[in-house]
Amino acid sequence: MVERIAVLGAGTMGQGIAQIAATSGLDTCLHDLSEDALERARTQIEQMVQKGIDKGKLPDDTLAELQQKLRYDVDPTTAVADCDCVVEAIFEDLDLKAKVLGAVAENVSEECLLASNTSSLSITGIAARVPAPGRVVGMHFFNPVPIMALVEVVRGVDSADAHVQRTVELAKRLGKEPIVVRDTPGFATSRLGLVIGLEAMRMLESGVASAVEIDKAMELGYRHPMGPLKLTDLVGLDVRLAIAEHLHKEIGEQFRPPAILRNMVRAGRLGRKSGRGFYDW
Numbered sequence: 001m002v003e004r005i006a007v008l009g010a011g012t013m014g015q016g017i018a019q020i021a022a023t024s025g026l027d028t029c030l031h032d033l034s035e036d037a038l039e040r041a042r043t044q045i046e047q048m049v050q051k052g053i054d055k056g057k058l059p060d061d062t063l064a065e066l067q068q069k070l071r072y073d074v075d076p077t078t079a080v081a082d083c084d085c086v087v088e089a090i091f092e093d094l095d096l097k098a099k100v101l102g103a104v105a106e107n108v109s110e111e112c113l114l115a116s117n118t119s120s121l122s123i124t125g126i127a128a129r130v131p132a133p134g135r136v137v138g139m140h141f142f143n144p145v146p147i148m149a150l151v152e153v154v155r156g157v158d159s160a161d162a163h164v165q166r167t168v169e170l171a172k173r174l175g176k177e178p179i180v181v182r183d184t185p186g187f188a189t190s191r192l193g194l195v196i197g198l199e200a201m202r203m204l205e206s207g208v209a210s211a212v213e214i215d216k217a218m219e220l221g222y223r224h225p226m227g228p229l230k231l232t233d234l235v236g237l238d239v240r241l242a243i244a245e246h247l248h249k250e251i252g253e254q255f256r257p258p259a260i261l262r263n264m265v266r267a268g269r270l271g272r273k274s275g276r277g278f279y280d281w
Contacts, residue, residue, distance in 0.1 A: 001084070001169070002026065002084040002085045002113065002166065002169075002170045002173070003026060003027060003084055004026065004027045004028075004082055004083045004084050004085075005021050005026050005027070005028050005029075005083060005084065005085045005086070005087065006028075006029045006030075006031055006079050006080045006083045006085075006086045006087070007021065007028065007029070007030050007031065007086075007087050007089060008031050008032075008076075008079070008086065008087065008088040008089060008090060008100060008104070009031075009032060009088060009089040009090040009091075010030055010031075010032035010034070010037040010038050010040070010041040010072075011037075011089065011090075012143060012144075012273075013089040013117055013141060013143060013145060014030060014032070014041070014089035014090075014117075015030070015041045015044055015045050015048075015145075016141065016143070016144055016145025016146055017087055017089055017117065017141055017145055018030040018041075018045065018070060019045045019048065019049065019066070019070075019145070019146055020145060020146055020174050020175065020176075021069075021070075021174060022065070022066045022069040022070035023049070023058075023062055023065060023066055023069075024173055024174050024175060025065075025069065026069065026173075027069055028069055028070045028071070029070075029071050029072070029073050029079045029080075029083075030070065030071075030072050030073075031072075031073050031074070031075075031076060031079035031080070032072075032074065033074060033076075034074070035074055038072040038073075038074065039072075041072070042072060045066070045070070046063060046066070046067075048146065049062055049063050049066055050063055052146075076103065076104070076107075077107050080104050080107050080108055080112075081107070083108055083112055084111075084112060084113065085112065085113040085114075085115060085166075085170060086101070086104050086108065086112060086113070086114055086115070087115040087116075087117055087139055088100050088101055088104075088114075088115070088116055088117065089117040089141075092118060092119065092120070092121060092239065092242050092243065092246075093121075094121045094122065094125055094126060097116055097118065097121065097126050098125070098126045098128075098129040098130065099129075101114050101116065101126060101129075101130050101136065102129050102130050102131070105130050105131045105132065106131070110131075110132045110135065111135070112135065113135055113137065113163055113166055113167060113170070114130060114135050114136045114137070115136075115137050115138070115139035115167060116136070116137075116138050116139065117138075117139055117140060117141055118138060118140060118154075119140055119186075119187075119189075119190045119243060120185060120186045120187065120190045120243045120246050120247060121246070122156075122183060122185070123136060123137065123138040123154045123155070123156035123159065123183045124156040124157040124158065124183050126156075127156045127157075127158050127159070128158075133156070133158040133159075134158050134159060134160035134163060135160065135163050136156060136158070136159060136163075137153060137154065137155065137156065137159050137163055137164055137167045138152065138153065138154025138155075138156070138183065138187070139151060139152075139153060139154075139167055139170075139171070140152035140153075140154060140187065140189070140190075141176075142189075143234060143235060144234075149175075149176055149177050150176065150177055150178075150179065150189070151171040151174070151176040151177070151178045151179075152178075152179055152181055152187055152188065152189055153167045153168055153171060153178045153179065153180045153181070154180075154181055154182075154183050154187055155180060155181070155182055155183060156183045157183065159183075164180065168180065185246065185247055185250035185251050186243070186246075186247045186250075186251065186255075190243060190247070191247065191251075193228075193231075194240065194243060194244060194247065194255065195254060195255070196218070196228045197228040197229070197231065197232050197240060198244060198254075198255065198256075198257070198258060198261070199228075200214050200215075200218075200227070200228040200229050200232075201229070201232075201258045201260050201261055202258050202260075204229065204260065204278070205258055205259065205260040211227075211229045211230075211278045211279065214227060214228070214229060215227020215228065215229050215230050229278040229279075230278070230279060232271065232277065232278060233271035233272050233277035233278055233279055233281070234271065234272055235271070236270050236271050236272075236273055237261060237264050237265050237269065237270045237271050237277055238265050238270050240261065241257055241261055241262065241265050244256070244257040244261070245257060264277065264278075
């Protein structure tokens with residue numbers, strides 16, 4: 001059973017994973033090489049929890065519990081010390097993820113679960129560069145992590161059954177609904193979600209309808225909680241472009257990034273994080 005967990009990367013996803021781990025009662029460490037990034041993460045996590053308390057969605061003692069269970073550390077070695085599980089939530093780059101988890105593997109036990117929060121990269125490819133690859137499993141969370149119920153558990157070629165099961169149990173302990181998928185490009189969710197998002201961009205590009213109208217069509221007609229263009233703004237246009245380029249290379253033409261996406265990324269219109277994407281934030 002996982003009792004101590006380290007989350008690597010204090011960006012949006014890392015913050016969310018650390019938050020739910022700590023509020024689920026796990027001893028949690030959030031690691032980043034930047035002190036400033038960790039301080040921003042601390043502020044944003046605590047503001048998020050306080051907001052939930054103020055709205056009556058979280059018990060009054062949630063913030064105090066979080067502060068007791070969650071620590072922040074810039075030292076990668078002490079951050080993962082004695083952990084049962086390490087989840088990396090860094091930039092979507094296979095070489096970087098493999099390098100980071102490979103370094104982590106030298107400082108944890110062979111029973112420590114090593115999870116990658118990737119939305120499309122090969123878990124098998126990452127695990128191949130990590131000692132004892134059977135303990136490497138994909139753990140794909142969705143943004144915003146404290147709200148979204150799904151976790152996609154990705155089984156690599158070498159992922160041991162016991163570690164896949166531990167990942168499923170961890171996801172449930174974090175209050176999530178896990179599905180187990182085979183390691184293929186884009187897994188299940190990124191392939192399906194990205195196809196819709198890219199087609200919505202092509203529709204906008206060709207003047208079929210406005211961004212608002214395209215999103216409303218999916219929200220009201222198909223009961224999606226958020227339209228594909230607004231979701232792209234939330235995820236980040238640069239992130240979606242990187243995933244599209246990867247799946248275009250691995251799978252085929254249906255994932256070729258449309259010109260509108262490339263041009264908006266070049267212009268710095270990355271979505272909510274830059275203040276402007278398909279919408280103004």
